Amino acid sequence: MDMGPHATFIWTAYGLSATVVSALILRAMLDERRQRRALARLEAQGIRRRSDVAQERRG
Amino acid sequence: MLSFATLANPSFFMRLTDRVLPWLAGVWILLLAAGLYMSFFVAPADYQQGETVRIMFIHVPFAWLAMFCYMIIAVSSIGSLIWRHPLADVSAKAAAPIGAAFTLLALVTGSLWGKPMWGAYWVWDARLTSVLVLFFLYLGLIALWESIEDPSRAGRAAAILAIVGVVNIPIIKFSVDWWNTLHQPASVMRAGGPTIHPTILWPLLVMAVAFSLMFLWLHLKAMRAEILRRRVETMMMTRVSSAVALKAAE
Numbered sequence: 001m002d003m004g005p006h007a008t009f010i011w012t013a014y015g016l017s018a019t020v021v022s023a024l025i026l027r028a029m030l031d032e033r034r035q036r037r038a039l040a041r042l043e044a045q046g047i048r049r050r051s052d053v054a055q056e057r058r059g
Numbered sequence: 060m061l062s063f064a065t066l067a068n069p070s071f072f073m074r075l076t077d078r079v080l081p082w083l084a085g086v087w088i089l090l091l092a093a094g095l096y097m098s099f100f101v102a103p104a105d106y107q108q109g110e111t112v113r114i115m116f117i118h119v120p121f122a123w124l125a126m127f128c129y130m131i132i133a134v135s136s137i138g139s140l141i142w143r144h145p146l147a148d149v150s151a152k153a154a155a156p157i158g159a160a161f162t163l164l165a166l167v168t169g170s171l172w173g174k175p176m177w178g179a180y181w182v183w184d185a186r187l188t189s190v191l192v193l194f195f196l197y198l199g200l201i202a203l204w205e206s207i208e209d210p211s212r213a214g215r216a217a218a219i220l221a222i223v224g225v226v227n228i229p230i231i232k233f234s235v236d237w238w239n240t241l242h243q244p245a246s247v248m249r250a251g252g253p254t255i256h257p258t259i260l261w262p263l264l265v266m267a268v269a270f271s272l273m274f275l276w277l278h279l280k281a282m283r284a285e286i287l288r289r290r291v292e293t294m295m296m297t298r299v300s301s302a303v304a305l306k307a308a309e
Binding site: 001002003004005006007009010012013014016018020021023024025027028029031032034035036039040043044045047048049 | 081092099104109110113114117118121136157158160163166167168171172174175273277280281283284287288290291293295297298301
């Protein structure tokens, strides 16, 4: 693929965009996983949210 | 029929997005692949810009989304301030880092296009400067959320800044009409229709839809993580208060 005399500018623009977008995707996936693990750890310790307790009481 | 209260419920939101997100990811990945193929193998070199026109296929969607994301934050902020909607606050907070990243990419890709076309990476023209102000607004919002410990106070302060800052959006949009800028005027969303040839317009539109759906996916994922983070924080507080109550009883 010949991008002509300005190939460096074109590939740099696409390269930087791919890097930042990949970082955004990775951050989104890892953050949710991290919070899920923290939540599971707390639940395993028997700690529950007041809304969950109230919901159980309502049946 | 789903009521507003049901839709506003974070637990319902988690269940709904659990089902929607994999499909959404599939659609934006396919569209992005098609858009990249069209950008490099279907679209011809522009008669003036040459091959650098290919930078436009990413620069323009980033610039549109930079503004669109800010509007989402502003609308969410209104929902958060007026109706105290829990998801509105979550939405505003989750969107800010994504908007900042897209604004940065719009600035950087525009700069990389500007050097070969204008002969300069940066000029202090109204469009470029107002987009730089948008980037600083995003940084300000992120700083507010990160620096104020009480989440409800942080949310209120950020919501006020977001609503005040929305004045910058029409300035960005109409800067090319109001002032004599080096940046070209609107060529897609304008009265009288687009001025771009279809061979370049179609790849641009496919890329714009792909990036918009990717943004939606990123935003929903970030909202889910934020909801979970708040649940974790609530449970940590419950643990601390239980421990204090236990100690007092001894």
